Amino acid sequence: MSSHTGSKRKPTVAIKDDVYEKAKTKAAEKGLTLVDYVNETILQSVEKDAFLKSYAPYIEKISTGDTIILRDNKIKKIVEVYLKEGRMYCTNDEGHDCIHIHFALGLPEVGRLKKK
Numbered sequence: 571m572s573s574h575t576g577s578k579r580k581p582t583v584a585i586k587d588d589v590y591e592k593a594k595t596k597a598a599e600k601g602l603t604l605v606d607y608v609n610e611t612i613l614q615s616v617e618k619d620a621f622l623k624s625y626a627p628y629i630e631k632i633s634t635g636d637t638i639i640l641r642d643n644k645i646k647k648i649v650e651v652y653l654k655e656g657r658m659y660c661t662n663d664e665g666h667d668c669i670h671i672h673f674a675l676g677l678p679e680v681g682r683l684k685k686k
């Protein structure tokens with residue numbers, strides 16, 4: 571086991587080429603440096619994750635891809651959320667406005683849902 575405790579070295583992380591290009595463009599749009607933009611984005615993602623856990627502690631993300639699969643431990647069911655005619659749709663509530671959709675919209679993976 572190795573530990574960097576006590577080291578004065580600042581942490582660095584590698585950014586993949588395609589991510590770098592997207593992040594650089596977005597940072598420029600917002601008038602931020604890449605470092606500030608990346609740090610703010612990571613922090614927001616961590617905070618959002620914590621928020622979702624307190625907002626709906628009984629909902630768990632199972633998987634994301636073309637659709638978002640959630641487990642609702644309150645109703646003890648697997649729920650699927652996906653884009654239907656350009657709107658978020660929940661298979662459990664058969665509608666466009668419920669806790670599952672609110673939860674799904676809070677996930678960063680929502681941006682990867684297939685637009686039909």
Ligand SMILES: [Zn+2]
Nearest residue numbers: 660663668670
């Ligand atoms: Zn629902």
